[in-house]
Amino acid sequence: MRDESKVLVYAIRHFLSAGKLKYDDPADKFDEVIANATDRDNQAIGELMEQNPLGIDEIHVYAMKIEKGRFAFVFARDEEEATYFFCRTFQRWPMNCHQYPMDSPMSLGYRFRSFRELKKEHDEFPSLAGIYEKEVSA
Template sequence: MLTVKELLDEAIKYEEKPLVYYIIHLLQKGKISEYDDSNFDLDLADHEEVKRLIEENPLKIEKVRIYSLKKNQKQFMFIFAKSEHEAIEFFVRKFRQKPLNCKEYPLEEEITRENTTKTFREFKKEFIDFPALLGMFERS
């Protein structure tokens, strides 16, 4: 079983905003310890206070995904964005055309860029602001 600290680390990694704020709230109120196993009761939280934290989002947690947008029959652009709509808008602004399609990929999928193989999640750490263009893939 995970400890509360391990669960918090995972929640941050996977950008699970409500869970992050519930855990932080319960830690701050002394209802749980970071060394407890993660089998805790969310009913111990002040739900209104957690709701306020989620809305204010002081940690600026936003789920960012990766999308492949097809520019033409051979070229695909990989764009990190919070939604498909945001990825398409970014593509249109950058390339002055609509993509032929837009497909979300799992962040755990590995790709090779400039002789480096990493997951999309690892590449995402290179960016601060989103949406962001990871690069182009050209099919032969």
């Protein structure tokens, strides 16, 4: 989940619990409530973001080069966490590390699935999404 989405979730939660929004309000009511938000509202939303009571974490996928033509894809919260996981798993530093879009397709045999779909199969993070071996010409 992107940070903007996380803010939106906690803003809606705050305004619902404060009685400034109702579940059946039209979408433009939210715009009105946001426009009239007080410093106290903003502080409460910021505290919710920090406390994160819904456990919302944004997970990314990182491509990390193991060796020529061989890459590990790691689900992690940030590059540092991905690198630490890679080092524990492969007992070496990655040759490089690049964040990939979650909607990029990953080849699984003759099928393609997005990293977003693959992430749903994982309960804990960081985790290994898969290994990709590129054909290397000699």
